[in-house]
Amino acid sequence: MRWKRILKWSALAIFLILFAWFQFAYWTSTNDCGHSIPAGAERMKAIRYCEYGPPDVLHLEEIEKPVPKDNEFLVRVHAASLNFVDAAVGGQLIGRLLFGLRKPEFTGFARDFAGVVEAVGKNVTEYKPGDEVFGVKSGAVAEYVCVRADRVASKPARVTFEQAAAIPWAGLTALQGLRTGKIHAGQKVLINGASGGVGTLALQIAKAFDTEVTAIVSTRNVEMARTLGADHVIDYTKEDFTKREERYDLLYDNVNNRSFAERRRLLKPGGICVLAGLGGAGSHPGQMGRMAATFVAPFRSRFIDQKFERYGTRFDRADLKFLGDLMAEAKVTPFVEKTYPFAETADALRYFEQGHARGKLVITIE
Numbered sequence: 001m002r003w004k005r006i007l008k009w010s011a012l013a014i015f016l017i018l019f020a021w022f023q024f025a026y027w028t029s030t031n032d033c034g035h036s037i038p039a040g041a042e043r044m045k046a047i048r049y050c051e052y053g054p055p056d057v058l059h060l061e062e063i064e065k066p067v068p069k070d071n072e073f074l075v076r077v078h079a080a081s082l083n084f085v086d087a088a089v090g091g092q093l094i095g096r097l098l099f100g101l102r103k104p105e106f107t108g109f110a111r112d113f114a115g116v117v118e119a120v121g122k123n124v125t126e127y128k129p130g131d132e133v134f135g136v137k138s139g140a141v142a143e144y145v146c147v148r149a150d151r152v153a154s155k156p157a158r159v160t161f162e163q164a165a166a167i168p169w170a171g172l173t174a175l176q177g178l179r180t181g182k183i184h185a186g187q188k189v190l191i192n193g194a195s196g197g198v199g200t201l202a203l204q205i206a207k208a209f210d211t212e213v214t215a216i217v218s219t220r221n222v223e224m225a226r227t228l229g230a231d232h233v234i235d236y237t238k239e240d241f242t243k244r245e246e247r248y249d250l251l252y253d254n255v256n257n258r259s260f261a262e263r264r265r266l267l268k269p270g271g272i273c274v275l276a277g278l279g280g281a282g283s284h285p286g287q288m289g290r291m292a293a294t295f296v297a298p299f300r301s302r303f304i305d306q307k308f309e310r311y312g313t314r315f316d317r318a319d320l321k322f323l324g325d326l327m328a329e330a331k332v333t334p335f336v337e338k339t340y341p342f343a344e345t346a347d348a349l350r351y352f353e354q355g356h357a358r359g360k361l362v363i364t365i366e
Contacts, residue, residue, distance in 0.1 A: 033107055037064045046142030047345045047363075048107040049089050055349040057089060058109060060342060066146040073120040073127055075147055077365045078161035079339075080140040081112045082352050083169045083197065084277070089349065108139020109345065110363070114155055114164035115145075124149055132157075134164035134324070136315055141345055141363050153320045156328035164327070166197070166334035166360035171323040173276065173313040174202035174252075178209070180311045181250040181274040185210035188246070190266060193254030194230065195221035197360040198277060200335045202252050203228050205323075208331040214248070216241055221358060228335065242266060252276055260297055260308075267306045273297070275310050335359030342366060 033050035037043060042065040049057045068074045086109065114134035117127050126149045127133065135152030137145045155164045177198075183189065189206045193199045194215035206213045207229045215230035218237055225233045234241045242262040251266055254277040263273050275294040297308035326332040337358040340348040348361050 037062070041065070044143040045342070046139065047109040047342070049104060049109060050107055051103060052089065055089065055346040055353070058346040058349060060345070063142075065144055068119060068121045068124075068146045070121040070123040072146045072148055073124050074118045075113070075115040075133060075137075075145050075152075076118045077113050077115040077140065077142060077145055079114050079165035079362050079364050080110050080142075081166045081168075081170075081197075081360050081362045082110060082348060083112060085169075086110050086349065087353055106138055108142065110140045111136050111138050112165055112168040112170075113137060113140035113145060114161040115365075118144070127152075132161075132164075134161075134168060135320065136168045140165075141342070141365070143365055150317050151315065153317065153324040156324055158330065159327050159333065162336050162339055162362045162364065163334045165362055166336055167201070167323055167327065167332075168320060169313065170197040170360065171201050171205075171332075171334075172316065172319055173198050174205050175319055175323060176313055176316075177252060177274045177276045177311060178202060178206055178250070180309050181252060181272045183209050183211065183250060187211045187249040188214070188268075189250045189252065190214045190216070190241075190248040191252045191254065192216045192241075192258070193277060194225055195358050196254065196277075197357070199254045200224075200228055200359045201332065202254065202276070203230055204332040205326065206252070208326055211250075214246070224335065224358060247271070250274065256293060260293070260300060263297075263308075264304070264306055269305050271306050273301075273306065273308045275308060336362050338362070339364050 043062050044065040045060055046063050047058050048061050051057050117129050117131040117133060119129060120127060132155040133152040134155045135147060137147045137151060139145060183206060189211045191199060191202050191213065194203045195217045203213055203215055203225065212231050214232040214234060215225040216234045216236050217225050219235050222233050222235055242258055242265060247268045248266055249268055249271050251263060251273040253273055253275055256275060256277065267273060275297060294310055298310050301308040323332065339362045342363060342365050345363050348363060351357060352361050
């Protein structure tokens with residue numbers, strides 16, 4: 001009886017502590033949307049969202065122009081692109097836990113950009129005004145961003161600002177996922193979901209490793225996948241690719257819409273399935289089930305000779321430079337389906353959340 005009372009009161013105490021924490025975190029969650037621009041400060045335009053909600057919460061506003069610190073430099077942004085994480089504007093639970101329970105704590109939008117260095121801090125020696133760069137910085141859909149040198153790489157001359165802006169986070173996701181699958185020359189690689197921002201880059205990066213790539217796409221994306229270099233293309237609306245006799249060394253699964261057994265059947269003995277995505281941005285039917293499966297599958301694969309691997313994308317400057325080299329060598333060229341002007345960022349997010357974008361969507365900053 002004593003232990004039952006202890007467990008009962010311990011559970012109640014934990015519940016009350018969590019409830020109090022949630023209340024405190026919720027009501028103290030705020031942002032700087034009500035702050036005015038100091039008199040005499042330089043101004044710029046940027047996309048911001050002060051509340052969670054549909055894409056209409058994104059607004060083009062005038063804010064204070066940033067000033068670079070000693071270890072930063074100022075970039076005049078020419079283009080920025082959308083990624084899966086940018087759908088957090090909608091305020092789903094996971095997004096609120098990461099970015100603020102009641103309101104978004106950081107009000108800038110998107111993170112991938114490309115532009116021209118305009119000014120440098122006194123400790124910056126690697127870049128100078130006039131250099132063209134691409135990289136990662138929260139609040140990228142703005143006229144200017146201040147960024148550290150270790151968050152960017154030099155933009156290859158052969159690609160446009162729009163193409164360079166399309167590469168950072170999606171490219172890192174694709175590259176690091178393929179490396180999680182121990183990609184190497186001579187392998188047979190299957191990419192499930194090869195038409196989106198990550199998928200189109202994974203296809204090209206896999207080819208750059210001198211592998212034989214099979215892309216799984218819908219009918220409207222068959223020719224695009226071939227143009228990007230796929231050796232074989234499967235139209236999933238016409239053929240159940242899990243019933244083919246072909247076996248693969250690496251399955252890069254950007255959709256996670258097949259059962260554990262079906263994906264096992266696609267792999268050679270010792271093959272690896274990399275769990276890379278959930279099938280598009282925004283909320284879609286079955287998405288929570290797919291997310292749960294990404295946690296269960298790696299555990300189940302401990303007892304078989306094939307492996308299912310999860311991973312998280314991390315920023316790595318060496319990887320970003322590697323992607324820049326691939327672009328410079330014409331081994332990777334980001335596919336940009338649409339570009340939107342600055343003022344139509346909400347329209348870009350609205351289309352992105354439908355989950356059918358081909359390649360990347362890019363915002364141009366005029």
